[in-house]
Amino acid sequence: SSGINAEWPLRPGTIIGQVTSIPEPTPSLAPTPQIDEIICEGEGETESEDEKEFEKTEHLLKEEPKVEKKKKKKKKRSIGICTANCRYESVRRVSRRFNFREVGENEDWVLFWTDCSVNIERVMDMKRYQKINHFPGMSEICRKDLLARNMNRMQKLFPKEYNICPRSWCLPAEFCNVVTDLL
Secondary structure, eight states: OOSOOOOSSOOTTOOOOOOOOOOOOOOOSSOOOOHHHHHHHTTTOOOOHHHHHHHHHHHHHHHOOOOOOOOOOOOOOOOEEEEEEOOOHHHHHHHHHTTOEEEOTTSOOSEEEESSOOOHHHHHTOOTTOEESOOTTTHHHHSHHHHHHHHHHHHHHOTTTTTTSOOOOOTTTTHHHHHHHHO
């Protein structure tokens, strides 16, 4: 309690003490030189030794070669793409344009491009960095007839949650349902 008013942790604008009085400057015995006297003191004299030394070394500073640091080039690793199960040349052409390296199924690949469905074993054997353009069971949602069948099943089980799309029928198998539902 020495007159310090501080809150911890300190916040901006917190007063941590007060100045009660400012001491007066004590006069010195020697007269203080005025600014004009300091400036005029060197007039008419020859250059000081410091100035001569500066002029000698000044040209060295100007002629000093600039050393540029060379940036280390990062080694570009090509991405391995497996197109063994792909029959489309356009996929291969695009992969070459992006400097992907074509690899076989048994080599280390980052991207696996296939035209058909993928079995669960292949997905289970994948490493964290590997990507594939299909996943197991995706035909159940990619084919329109199978998607409609699965959505109808979910609407029957959960009518409130799956009231997001209109009722669908797969013809000719569900022709009787169309007639009964619409009439």
